[in-house]
Amino acid sequence: VVIFALMMSAILFFFIVPLTIVFFIYLANILLLIYQRNSEVKADPLSDVWDNARKTLASFWDICARIWHGYELHGVENLPEGAGILVYYHGAIPIDHLYFLSRLFLWKKRLCMSVADHFVFRLPGIKLLLAVSGIMPGTREECLSALRKGHLVSISPGGVREALFSDESYQLMWGNRKGFAQVAIDAKVPIIPMYTQNVREAYRMFKETRFLRQLYESTRLPFTPPYGGIPVKFRTYIGEPIPYDPNISTEELVEKSQCLSCLLHKQIHKGQLSFLFQTKTAVQALIDKHQRIPGSIWKALLDRFDAKKK
Numbered sequence: 001v002v003i004f005a006l007m008m009s010a011i012l013f014f015f016i017v018p019l020t021i022v023f024f025i026y027l028a029n030i031l032l033l034i035y036q037r038n039s040e041v042k043a044d045p046l047s048d049v050w051d052n053a054r055k056t057l058a059s060f061w062d063i064c065a066r067i068w069h070g071y072e073l074h075g076v077e078n079l080p081e082g083a084g085i086l087v088y089y090h091g092a093i094p095i096d097h098l099y100f101l102s103r104l105f106l107w108k109k110r111l112c113m114s115v116a117d118h119f120v121f122r123l124p125g126i127k128l129l130l131a132v133s134g135i136m137p138g139t140r141e142e143c144l145s146a147l148r149k150g151h152l153v154s155i156s157p158g159g160v161r162e163a164l165f166s167d168e169s170y171q172l173m174w175g176n177r178k179g180f181a182q183v184a185i186d187a188k189v190p191i192i193p194m195y196t197q198n199v200r201e202a203y204r205m206f207k208e209t210r211f212l213r214q215l216y217e218s219t220r221l222p223f224t225p226p227y228g229g230i231p232v233k234f235r236t237y238i239g240e241p242i243p244y245d246p247n248i249s250t251e252e253l254v255e256k257s258q259c260l261s262c263l264l265h266k267q268i269h270k271g272q273l274s275f276l277f278q279t280k281t282a283v284q285a286l287i288d289k290h291q292r293i294p295g296s297i298w299k300a301l302l303d304r305f306d307a308k309k310k
Contacts, residue, residue, distance in 0.1 A: 017229020018093060018203065028057055029129040036128065045131035046111070054111070054132060058102035065099035068231050069202065070304050073103050075238030083147040083189045084241065085180055086112065087279050089172065089287065090156035090163045091199035092226040097154065100194070100236050101133070113146040115155040119221055140183055147187040154194075155180050160222050165208045168200050168295035170287050172280065181276040190241035193282035197235040197290045201300035203228040233303035239286050242278045 035041065035053055043049040065071035079086075088097065101112055115138035121130065129135075136142050138155060146153050156162065157177035166173050184191050203226045206212075212224055292299060 014227040015225065018226050020229075021093065021095060024060075025129065026125055028060075029126045032128045032132055045128065046134060050132050051109070054105060057133070058105045061098055061102040062106055065102065065234070069096075069099070069234035070231075071096075071099050071103070072235045073100060073107075073238075074235060076104070076107065078192060078238045078240050079108075079152065080190055080192070080241060083150050083187065084152050085143075085147070085184050085189060085191045086152055086154040086194050086238075087180065087191055087283060088154060088156050088194040089170065089196070089199070089283060090158045090160075090166075091196065092163050092203040092205045092228070094156070094163070095203070096196035096199045096234055096236060097156075099234065100196075101154075110152070112152040112154050115143065115153065117160050117220075119160070138179070140179065140186075143180075143183045144187055147183070147189055160220070161216070163226075164205055164216060164222055164224060165213065166200070167204075167207075168293070170200060170291055170293055170295065172284060172287075174280065178276050181279065184244065188244045188246075190243050191279050191282075192241045193239040193279060193286055195237050195239075195283060195286035195290065197237070198232045198295065198300040198303065199234065201232045201295045201297045202230050202234070230297055230301065231304070232297065232300035233306070235290065237286050237290055239282050242282060 032053060041049055062071075097114065101114065104110055104112055111134050113134040113136055116130070116135045118137060120135070121127075121137060134151075136146070143153055143155075157174040157180060158166065158172060159177075161175070162173040181191070205226055206224055215223055287293075
């Protein structure tokens with residue numbers, strides 16, 4: 001009985017916060033359904049009719065962000081007035097991105113459309129929440145449509161793979177993902193790098209094994225659960241935009257993006273390198289500038305008491 005009690009206590013300690021987040025997500029969807037039925041709302045979930053509901057949800061998540069992670073958002077002035085693509089590093093749980101979306105809506109009353117992995121849309125019971133929050137599949141047509149309407153679109157090229165298999169070294173795991181760069185060229189919009197400090201210290205994944213890697217690569221499903229929920233300091237940094245360059249072709253995109261590591265310490269000249277190449281470098285530069293590597297949970301907790309960057 002004692003051993004069982006200790007095991008259950010350990011499980012609750014490691015998984016209680018991630019499970020609480022899941023609970024709040026489903027609760028939010030239920031409340032939206034109640035609001036839709038009672039108010040007889042039949043409008044498009046992206047329309048202004050839903051702004052009051054969005055504001056309520058954003059206020060709730062912003063309170064959670066302030067209390068649990070002392071959340072700060074820096075560099076909002078780098079966001080364009082019109083459309084653009086935000087590219088960010090994917091933590092074990094993208095709760096930092098939810099905080100960003102919430103604060104952006106509260107500060108600027110601006111909805112940022114977010115690309116999510118296909119498995120998210122197969123989860124039962126959250127369809128309305130995804131629609132109202134602007135979560136969408138990452139198809140080229142969906143992204144172009146959102147950009148042409150003047151929306152910001154956020155995407156993490158590393159996606160679930162980066163969430164599962166990156167670690168406290170904060171390694172970017174983009175593989176051959178380059179669709180977002182082509183979309184930026186087609187839509188003629190800038191790309192804006194973004195990164196959240198200490199996101200890997202709050203929530204972590206179990207160490208990668210050959211079995212887990214093969215399981216993911218064969219199913220594209222995240223079988224390993226995240227754990228943690230430690231109230232470390234979160235600071236999201238939005239970098240300077242990488243402007244659209246009409247002189248860059250698709251062939252140059254592929255050719256110039258083959259090697260990143262050899263150019264991390266060289267000066268990047270705007271207009272001379274591809275979107276993909278510049279974006280990788282820009283996100284990596286944010287990590288190098290703002291993240292302690294390897295990450296330390298203890299030091300990330302102490303960042304809560306650091307007033308210098310507030």
